[in-house]
Amino acid sequence: xxxxxxxxxxxxxxxxxxxxxxxxxxxxxxxxxxxxxxxxxxxxxxxxxxxxxxxxxxxxxxxxxxxxxxxxxxxxxxxxxxxxxxxxxxxxxxxxxxxxxxxxxxxxxxxxxxxxxxxxxxxxxxxxxxxxxxxxxxxxxxxxxxxxxxxxxxxxxxxxxxxxxxxxxxxxxxxxxxxxxxxxxxxxxxxxxxxxxxxxxxxxxxxxxxxxxxxxxxxxxxxxxxxxxxxxxxxxxxxxxxxxxxxxxxxxxxxxxxxxxxxxxxxxxxxxxxxxxxxxxxxxxxxxxxxxxxxxxxxxxxxxxxxxxxxxxxxxxxxxxxxxxxxxxxxxxxxxxxxxxxxxxxxxxxxxxxxxxxxxxxxxxxxxxxxxxxxxxxxxxxxxxxxxxxxxxxxxxxxxxxxxxxxxxxxxxxxxxxxxxxxxxxxxxxxxxxxxxxxxxxxxxxxxxxxxxxxxxxxxxxxxxxxxxxxxxxxxxxxxxxxxxxxxxxxxxxxxxxxxxxxxxxxxxxxxxxxxxxxxxxxxxxxxxxxxxxxxxxxxxxxxxxxxxxxxxxxxxxxxxxxxxxxxxxxxxxxxxxxxxxxxxxxxxxxxxxxxxxxxxxxxxxxxxxxxxxxxxxxxxxxxxxxxxxxxxxxxxxxxxxxxxxxxxxxxxxxxxxxxxxxxxxxxxxxxxxxxxxxxxxxxxxxxxxxxxxxxxxxxxxxxxxxxxxxxxxxxxxxxxxxxxxxxxxxxxxxxxxx
Numbered sequence: 166x167x168x169x170x171x172x173x174x175x176x177x178x179x180x181x182x183x184x185x186x187x188x189x190x191x192x193x194x195x196x197x198x199x200x201x202x203x204x205x206x207x208x209x210x211x212x213x214x215x216x217x218x219x220x221x222x223x224x225x226x227x228x229x230x231x232x233x234x235x236x237x238x239x240x241x242x243x244x245x246x247x248x249x250x251x252x253x254x255x256x257x258x259x260x261x262x263x264x265x266x267x268x269x270x271x272x273x274x275x276x277x278x279x280x281x282x283x284x285x286x287x288x289x290x291x292x293x294x295x296x297x298x299x300x301x302x303x304x305x306x307x308x309x310x311x312x313x314x315x316x317x318x319x320x321x322x323x324x325x326x327x328x329x330x331x332x333x334x335x336x337x338x339x340x341x342x343x344x345x346x347x348x349x350x351x352x353x354x355x356x357x358x359x360x361x362x363x364x365x366x367x368x369x370x371x372x373x374x375x376x377x378x379x380x381x382x383x384x385x386x387x388x389x390x391x392x393x394x395x396x397x398x399x400x401x402x403x404x405x406x407x408x409x410x411x412x413x414x415x416x417x418x419x420x421x422x423x424x425x426x427x428x429x430x431x432x433x434x435x436x437x438x439x440x441x442x443x444x445x446x447x448x449x450x451x452x453x454x455x456x457x458x459x460x461x462x463x464x465x466x467x468x469x470x471x472x473x474x475x476x477x478x479x480x481x482x483x484x485x486x487x488x489x490x491x492x493x494x495x496x497x498x499x500x501x502x503x504x505x506x507x508x509x510x511x512x513x514x515x516x517x518x519x520x521x522x523x524x525x526x527x528x529x530x531x532x533x534x535x536x537x538x539x540x541x542x543x544x545x546x547x548x549x550x551x552x553x554x555x556x557x558x559x560x561x562x563x564x565x566x567x568x569x570x571x572x573x574x575x576x577x578x579x580x581x582x583x584x585x586x587x588x589x590x591x592x593x594x595x596x597x598x599x600x601x602x603x604x605x606x607x608x609x610x611x612x613x614x615x616x617x618x619x620x621x622x623x624x625x626x627x628x629x630x631x632x633x634x635x636x637x638x639x640x641x642x643x644x645x646x647x648x649x650x651x652x653x654x655x656x657x658x659x660x661x662x663x664x665x666x667x668x669x670x671x672x673x674x675x676x677x678x679x680x681x682x683x684x685x686x687x688x689x690x691x692x693x694x695x696x697x698x699x700x701x702x703x704x705x706x707x708x709x710x711x712x713x714x715x716x717x718x719x720x721x722x723x724x725x726x727x728x729x730x731x732x733x734x735x736x737x738x739x740x741x742x743x744x745x746x747x748x749x750x751x752x753x754x755x756x757x758x759x760x761x762x763x764x765x766x767x768x769x770x771x772x773x774x775x776x777x778x779x780x781x782x783x784x785x786x787x788x789x790x791x792x793x794x795x796x797x798x799x800x801x802x803x804x805x806x807x808x809x810x811x812x813x814x815x816x817x818x819x820x821x822x823x824x825x826x827x828x829x830x831x832x833x834x835x836x837x838x839x840x841x842x843x844x845x846x847x848x849x850x851x852x853x854x855x856x857x858x859x860x861x862x863x864x865x866x867x868x869x870x871x872x873x874x875x876x877x878x879x880x881x882x883x884x885x886x887x888x889x890x891x892x893x894x895x896x897x898x899x900x901x902x903x904x
Contacts, residue, residue: 174384177391178249191398192391194496195380201502202379203244205528209634210237211536213544216627216673217749222620226551227544227628234266236540246270247367247535251378255543256289256319256362259822264547267291267829275335276364278374283758284360288335289317291829295836313836315827319360321760322768324353324821328837351786353821354769357550359759365539367531376534379500386496393489397481404480411473418473501527525636536630544628546757548620555619559607560600562614568592570766586763593762625749631671644668655688661741678744685741692738699731771818 180188181195213231215223231237247253250271257264269289279285295311316333318325327333328349366376380387411418490507497504503524560567571589576582607613608621639647647668654664665677672680706720706727719725764774827833 170385170388173388173391174380177387178380182245182249190391191394192387193394194387194390194493197504198379198497198500198502199245199248201505201524202248202528202531203241205525205636206244206532206535207240208632208636210632211240211630212633213541213628213630214673215548216629217623217625217675219623220621223548223623226548226620230264230266230544230547233263236266239268243268244531244535247365248379248531251367251376251381252365253535253539254287254289254362254364255539256287257543257547258361258826259356259550261822265828266543276362276374281758282374284362284364285320287317287319287360287362289315289319290333290335291315292332293827293830294832296832296834313827319362320355321359321758322355322764322774323818324355326351326353326824326826351824352818353824354818356820356822357759358765359546359757361543361546361550363539363543363546365535367534369534383496383499386492390489390492390496393492397485397489400480404478407475407477409473410476412471413473532630541628541630545626548626548628549756551620552622552626553619555617555621556600556604558617558619559604559614562617563600563603565596565600565603567596570763572767572770572772574772589763629673656691658737661685661688662744681741681744688741689738692734692741696731696734696738699727699734703727703731769818 176188177190177192177195179185180190181199213227215227218224243253246268252271254269254274254276256267256269256274258267269291273290275288276284277286292312292314295313311330314329314332316327316329318327364374366374367378369376409418494504494507501523503520568589571582571585573579573582576585604622651664651668654667655661661681662674662677665672665680669677669680703720706725707718709719711717711719711722714721760768760774768774825837827837
């Protein structure tokens with residue numbers, strides 16, 4: 166059970182998340198911290214770029230993907246959720262020829278891992294709206310639309326989609342989450358072969374896959390500061406006006422504010438009234454209103470012993486104001502930020518810069534959890550899938566036939582199946598080698614066959630990010646000082662790419678190498694001068710006799726050999742003139758845990774990916790089935806469009822990239838589940854068999870789950886419904902009657 170402080174803390178966080186100014190929140194600690202973190206985390210913008218891009222296609226692909234999904238505009242809301250909740254989930258879904266990137270807050274997803282710390286299954290819940298034509302009978306929603314909820318259960322081999330009228334739960338099954346009409350569900354093939362999601366953590370614990378937000382551990386202190394600020398505002402409101410203190414009676418000093426200040430006219434006394442001239446009204450001839458008290462301009466008959474004075478009380482004492490400000494600074498410091506209104510130790514510009522450096526460091530750590538280990542890893546998974554698309558399309562264009570995949574159900578003898586699997590492994594290895602050789606030859610000759618799509622495999626698939634601009638702009642003097650540092654480092658013999666880090670800290674080594682494509686005349690001139698000095702020294706040593714052997718020149722001494730120094734000078738000059746980026750091969754460390762070719766083939770045929778013991782299955786499909794016009798799969802169907810046990814044919818599933826699904830928060834003109842709001846109220850196939858009228862109890866709602874068992878289900882679903890019906894709660898009246 167939540168305490169009042171916990172509930173108020175949740176209200177403060179939700180007000181900051183939704184930017185509600187009328188929530189009754191007085192403290193600005195949460196809002197100020199979020200604003201400061203977003204300033205230092207996002208700065209002037211964030212750019213995503215591949216670590217390695219030999220052909221130049223990856224950068225172009227990432228820029229197009231970011232623009233299509235408007236990631237730069239959504240990052241502010243993502244940062245709010247990330248800092249408040251402490252974690253979130255990035256998820257992408259292939260849609261035709263592109264990808265849809267989505268972010269889910271802590272309360273809208275569940276992520277399940279296996280023993281190897283790999284994502285095994287995720288559950289997602291979000292809402293959208295449907296245009297309703299029912300008028301006053303329309304269901305609650307936004308933009309005059311009925312609200313729908315989508316629940317996605319994503320595994321490596323299949324995806325289950327459920328659309329319902331009532332918000333589903335992560336704990337209850339999808340078959341119990343509906344209102345008026347049963348939940349519409351369908352099973353799709355996961356064409357990726359892996360779970361396209363990455364969970365991002367804010368402040369991770371020392372062990373485990375869990376984290377906390379920036380404000381959770383300071384909940385009591387934030388509520389206390391809210392009470393403190395609320396009391397200060399109340400004092401200022403109440404004691405802000407001066408108070409009149411006098412020894413005279415009240416009626417001598419005060420007069421009613423409702424008395425007529427103007428003499429009524431003849432027309433107003435006669436009862437005439439004009440709406441455009443309020444002064445002619447009988448009740449308010451002066452045009453004003455209010456029954457308050459006011460002090461007259463002249464107070465007569467004041468005795469020498471009478472006293473009248475205005476007192477202005479101290480609404481907020483100095484100690485109270487100092488304590489509130491210090492408490493606010495302590496909270497902002499504990500959260501890793503800086504209180505801009507109370508920098509008590511920032512006496513000089515350097516100290517102020519150091520204080521803001523603490524906020525910048527905290528924001529950089531938050532960016533590492535959100536971007537480096539979150540969104541960038543997700544973009545790396547997209548590049549990984551694009552390279553697999555390239556390999557498949559290239560093999561099809563080159564007419565390379567992939568060996569057929571053996572299916573266990575097609576073999577009656579397990580020994581024959583094991584033998585077929587061994588032969589398939591050898592054929593698949595030979596096929597992959599032949600495909601790799603063909604890709605390297607085509608890329609080397611720059612002659613790709615037509616109709617090849619995707620990204621060319623290019624080694625390391627890591628994606629990085631950087632700020633497009635700093636918070637504090639560098640002046641001309643700062644840039645000049647940085648260039649002086651670079652020149653001094655080069656004079657010491659430091660590599661130019663390493664020295665340019667001080668002048669261009671946000672650029673990569675490959676970009677710095679490409680910047681050095683010009684002719685460094687100063688470096689070349691200095692290196693050539695040093696080579697001439699070495700050659701002149703060698704010539705002098707050849708003419709100078711050795712002190713210990715006058716008949717031999719000084720150059721004959723092997724300990725005075727200057728040849729390595731000349732070679733080193735030539736190598737340095739060559740490196741300064743031929744800078745180039747380094748190719749990093751793919752190590753496979755960032756590859757997701759995906760299905761193998763046999764499991765993928767089984768999934769495409771609608772079979773379990775693992776022929777071993779079956780895992781818990783999804784609920785049966787009730788819409789979106791392929792192969793028939795009416796949404797059924799053949800045979801005799803039930804009321805929900807599901808095939809009965811006697812006539813279930815082989816499953817014909819659809820890939821998720823070809824199955825339309827609404828985006829979170831969108832407003833659709835038609836219901837994607839196949840039944841709009843009007844049909845929900847009129848269709849008898851989606852309602853219980855009894856008569857229905859407005860105002861009746863909705864016995865099929867999740868809150869009433871188990872009251873009427875689902876007799877249309879089969880197997881585990883029916884057993885679950887029956888057991889939940891037996892365990893339903895007993896009212897207090899029944900308990901008393903039994904006792």
